[in-house]
Amino acid sequence: MLFAVLWLAPGMALAQSRTPTITAPDWAEMPTADMLTENYPKLAAFLDQGGRAVITCAVTAEGRLKDCTVDSETPSEMGFGAAAIRMSRAFRMRPQTVDGKPVEGVVCIPLRFVLPPLPQGAPPPAASVTIAERIVDSMGLTESFLAAHEAELSAAERSATPSVPQAPRTAAATAVRTAIGERRAEVRLALATSLAEVYSAADLSWIVAFAESPAAALLRGGEDVGASMDFSDARMGQIVLAELRTAICERLRCQATPEETQLVASRNAAAEEVTTWTVTPSEARLARVTPRLAGALGVPGSARLTCRTTAEGKLTGCSVDAEAPAGWTFGKAALQLATAYEAPAGVDASVTVRVSFPAAPITPVATKPRSAPPAASAAARDLVMTFQPMQQMTEQLEPQLSQMAAGLAAQYDAATARAIEDGVRVAMRRTVDRVVDEIADALATKYSQAQIAEVTRFLANPTTQALMKPRPTGESPAMARLSSQVAADARTIYCGAHDCTAPPPPGTGRDSPAPSARTP
16 A cells, blocks of 8 residues: 545435534544554555545534444455544544534544555656666665565554454465565566655666675675674573673672671561471562562562461461562562461461562673774674664663653652663663674674775765655656555456455545545
8 A cells, every 4th residue: 555545425314313513514533644553454554455444423512522433344354444433533523513512422434444555656767777777686675665564564464454354364464475476576676766866867877886795795794703703592682681780780789788687687586487388489479470570680688477377277467577689679579478387276377478589590691702903893882873763762762661661660669660660761872882883893803894884885975865765656757656456466366265345436425535645
């Protein structure tokens, strides 16, 4: 799907509703083009499949929609109904009034998803396309495009949408894979043509001169460089964990003080010591209640409780006397284990309970020795930093960090939560610095300082920077035509066994066109 048009038809009355129905809604706000792009059903987009959904919503006195339900959707099992529900939050109606006062109501909204015509443009000169084909081949752009396309397709296939069962999701994805797999040559040509649509023959010649130079291998040498660094998933995880422990332990005590240890070990004069428990927590239960962050970072802890035993030997009325180290919620975890202890029956007294939470130590990951000349490594590091690895990592992890911050706020006091969150961000920065250093050393070992400098100059050129910026597929007539051809082939395959009933044309029947929104 290159871009789409959303047709919004006037609301339809509900015959049996006791709430006032709104038959001519006056929309103050409608979904934006970005929202339409975000919510367009992914697999329908890959198939260039338009659709229609009818939803019924309650309207608040302020004109917002709520409690929306899907009345119908065409085609079925494509997700257009769910998309319409998601977009309903973007609608706002100018409030309806009775006797001058805003009132609630009900509205029925037909939403139509319509694909616009393909973008048009004069074909670029054949000579420019021929030069661009050399760029596509030398830079491996066909393989990169197909890999990115497959990643997006797989994500859409895995995306759980209740209104789209797994079977049609898999069938649609399989149809698209088959269609694009049979057009590999067309993919190569479309990529070359899309470059020739933008760049002059002189610019393309300059790019191909670099692309075919020995220095260009640096930009294609990810596998060789990665192998030289031995950045396996396991090792990378160890580095992150070690840096995380160091950063957090700089802000929170990860070892108990002697005073804390002594307090946990000491006896409460008002409570008896239980020398033999008849039942104690299992290792599995102990592991389940161990504070997750402490367990992950290898922080051992302990806590002392004072409880009351019942005649049956159960513990009740437990309270935390001490924990070590403080701040890691070991006392709270110990309270969760109280029900797993049983003392000998017949004892009715206050008793002391000590709980230990062992943790596997975190082994520091040794820094790999540097083998490249310092000047070349410094140049390579500057090169790697042009790709803004810290910004990329932050953007990738920010949603998880926000979720983590919310979880910390619920588990720890405010100061501890802030210290942990700050430690995570410091650990991210240190991890990126360490990885960048190793990448730079690997590059400087494999490539000369002159080659690294040549790549740096190439990347700094305005033409290169424009080339590296993502260009929406819909802006290139060549890529738009390719997308349409692949989608047509995929629809033929998919629709042979699934519903592809097309909605009636806009402006016929119950629908009449209204303002449209276009996605880029």
